Amino acid sequence: MIELNQINKHLNSEVLLLQTFPLQGRTHEERRLFLREQIITCFKDSPQWAVPENELSTLKDLTQPPTLSSYNLSLSHSGDYGGFIVTEKSVQCGFDMESKARIHKDLIARISSPEEMEEFGEEYRFIWAFKESCFKALNKNIHLKLVVELQFSKFQLFPDEICISPDIRVNGECIQGVTSIGFEDDRFIYGISCRNISTLA
Numbered sequence: 001m002i003e004l005n006q007i008n009k010h011l012n013s014e015v016l017l018l019q020t021f022p023l024q025g026r027t028h029e030e031r032r033l034f035l036r037e038q039i040i041t042c043f044k045d046s047p048q049w050a051v052p053e054n055e056l057s058t059l060k061d062l063t064q065p066p067t068l069s070s071y072n073l074s075l076s077h078s079g080d081y082g083g084f085i086v087t088e089k090s091v092q093c094g095f096d097m098e099s100k101a102r103i104h105k106d107l108i109a110r111i112s113s114p115e116e117m118e119e120f121g122e123e124y125r126f127i128w129a130f131k132e133s134c135f136k137a138l139n140k141n142i143h144l145k146l147v148v149e150l151q152f153s154k155f156q157l158f159p160d161e162i163c164i165s166p167d168i169r170v171n172g173e174c175i176q177g178v179t180s181i182g183f184e185d186d187r188f189i190y191g192i193s194c195r196n197i198s199t200l201a
Contacts, residue, residue, distance in 0.1 A: 002162065002183050010164050012179045013091040013194040016071070017042070020083030020097065020188075032062055035075055035082040039066065058178060074136050078102075078188060081179040090198035092178075094136030096129045096191040103128055111148050119153055126163045126182035127152065129191025134168060134180050152180065179198060 001020060002015060008014050025031040036059045043049045043056055051068055059066050066073045067118050074095035075084045087093040103125045108118055112127050120127055131147040138144060151172070152165040163182040178195035 002160065006160050007181065007183070007192065009160050010158070010181045011192070011194050012177065013087065013093075013196040015085050015087055015093070015192060015194065017086040018083070018084075018095075018192075020081060023077060023080050023082045024178065029062065030082070031077060033060065034059055035077055035084070036062070036066060038082075039073065039075075039084055065106070074133070076132075081188065083190060087194060090196060091176065092137045092140055092192040092195040092197060094133035094138070094191070096132035096136070097188045098128055098132070098190075099127070100184070100187060100189060111146075113151060116152060120155060123155070123157055123163060125184075125189055126155070126191070129182045129189045130165055130180045130193070131191075134178065134193040135193035137178065137195055138170070138175065141176070141197070144170065152190055 004018050007184060023031040024034045031108060033150045040056045040059055043051045055068060066075060067178050070089055072087045072089055072091060072093050073084055074093045076095050076097045078099045079096050083097055085093055085095040108124050108127050111131060116127060117124060130152050131150050134150050135144055135147050154167040155163060155165040157163045161183060165180050168178050180193040182191050
C-alpha cells in the first residue's frame with residue numbers, strides 16, 4: 001500500500017487516515033459490520049480523534065450511512081477485504097477499492113465514454129476507481145444517478161504509480177475543487193476523491 005503522505009501530495013485536500021484490512025464474517029452483513037467495528041476501534045484507540053462513544057456506537061447501525069459530526073468517512077469493500085478513509089468535515093471524500101480480477105476492459109467500457117477509453121489507454125483500469133470514489137464524494141451535494149454521468153480527462157501517471165485526473169465533469173459541466181487519484185497493489189485498484197467545500201465560492 002502506498003504511504004498516506006504520497007497520496008496527499010496529489011490531492012487538494014488532506015486525507016487524515018486510510019486503513020485497509022481483511023474482513024471477518026461469513027455473510028455480507030457480517031463483513032459490513034466488521035468493517036464498521038474496525039472504524040470504531042480505530043477512533044477509540046487514538047485519543048486525538050476525540051469522538052464521543054455514543055456517536056461511535058451509531059456506526060453499528062447498518063441501515064444508516066456511516067456519519068460523524070466532526071469528520072467525513074468513506075468506506076469500501078471488495079470480497080474479503082475492506083477499508084475506509086477519514087477527512088475533515090469540510091472535505092467531501094470518496095473511497096473505492098476493487099479487486100483487479102474483476103476489472104476487465106469490456107466492463108470499464110460500459111461506464112466510460114469512447115474518449116475516456118482512448119485517453120486512458122492501457123491505464124483504463126483506473127477509471128472504475130475514479131468514478132466510484134468521485135460518485136461517493138460528490139453525491140452528497142450534486143445529485144448523481146449513475147457513475148456514467150462522471151467524465152474524467154487530462155489524466156497523468158506519476159513515477160510513484162499514482163494516477164491523477166484533474167479535469168472532472170458531470171454531464172459535461174466542470175466540477176470545481178475536486179481531485180481524484182488512483183493507485184494499486186498486487187490485488188486491488190484503489191480510488192480516492194476529495195473536494196474541499198470550504199474553499200469554494
